[in-house]
């Protein structure tokens with residue numbers, strides 16, 4: 054079996070608490086532990102001047118290599134382009150996207166820096182798997198340096214409508230970068246359709262057999278691989294969490310009130326403002342819920358260095374304060390708003406206690422919290438998932454109460470319905486949801502992606518052909534006309 058090399062911006066280093074890492078990091082680490090491999094990513098450190106060589110370490114079959122980034126490049130790459138331009142646009146928020154050409158140049162510099170430092174660590178048969186929007190150009194940069202290995206890419210966030218994608222001045226460059234991978238994985242079939250539509254309508258490409266596409270003088274493969282969670286493990290964790298003191302404390306503090314829970318990074322894609330407005334609307338329209346329901350919104354601060362996130366933080370603090378100011382009683386606080394993260398074994402217990410999982414992103418690649426909420430439920434007395442139709446997860450979790458997160462009245466009505474739902478209906482809906490999250494797990498996601506990548510035929514690329522270093526495959530030099 055070929056060695057696996059994973060590239061992602063952040064990684065979980067040995068000694069870092071896995072309990073605090075997201076399910077994805079755990080899933081990737083499991084893949085590396087099984088096959089053996091290298092995890093390559095940013096060290097979390099920036100330097101003035103040129104950063105040094107990657108720091109290497111290893112535990113068991115996993116080698117780690119982490120790279121510092123020059124401080125100015127980091128600002129352009131991470132704050133400027135990845136999170137200032139790509140993230141908002143890909144989440145259909147063009148108004149929040151702040152485009153600067155200098156930021157794009159920094160984004161390319163960091164991708165080149167990563168490719169230069171990764172190349173000496175590679176072996177000829179390594180299977181390389183690159184993660185997320187920070188590294189779209191990485192395969193192009195690796196190919197330029199003569200790397201002929203199979204390289205796959207997975208985009209964790211949505212792919213936007215082509216009409217929005219073309220507002221990026223370098224849309225052709227990024228689209229061509231995606232085709233430099235042997236396989237590009239997206240979260241859902243709808244994402245795949247949007248990217249295909251871009252290739253067909255904007256740049257005159259054509260679809261070939263299977264999931265292949267030809268455009269911009271290149272051929273590539275694009276397919277959907279909906280990400281999942283380690284369902285069994287999370288369900289066990291939630292069950293055990295019922296005996297933890299943290300769970301008992303939350304349960305006692307509710308004094309038999311129903312709990313509605315939201316768990317998100319503090320991000321404008323997650324629809325937090327509308328969620329709070331909807332909770333306020335619930336209390337105003339159905340006063341019988343006053344003093345009977347508590348919303349626990351967990352939202353650790355994220356990307357505090359990006360201006361849009363600082364503004365969001367102020368907005369959500371203001372809203373939570375307003376709802377409490379208007380409705381609280383001496384012995385009841387309607388909204389508990391917590392800016393911190395929790396270990397997974399505590400979070401799992403909180404999710405299990407909640408009668409309603411309130412997951413209402415304005416746009417989300419998948420949303421693993423929705424799947425974790427389902428996995429955490431007590432089969433004999435499960436809660437109800439209220440889920441935005443704009444989360445990737447809505448494509449699979451069709452037995453949730455599916456809502457439009459822009460429609461505050463609809464959100465409030467769905468909350469009311471969920472809180473009143475009789476046990477037999479809750480069980481029927483939950484069984485169907487649990488069936489889905491048990492079939493499509495983090496393991497099936499990872500294995501199906503890697504299998505598809507390993508079975509990718511060498512791409513018959515057009516343009517200048519050069520013999521690959523190890524003679525196994527051919528690759529194209531960068532096609533300047535496509536940039």
Ligand code: ADQ
Pocket residue numbers: 073074075076077209210280316317318351352353393394395396397400417418419420421422423425
């Ligand atoms: P995120 O935007 O981070 O991920 P999500 O899919 O919900 O969103 O994953 C978050 C993970 O972090 C979950 O495992 C969750 O339990 C954990 N988490 C969130 N808040 C936490 C807290 N306060 N304490 C502890 N853990 C917390 C991106 C995309 C998503 C896509 C994932 C995976 O934006 O759309 O589903 O990647 O591909």
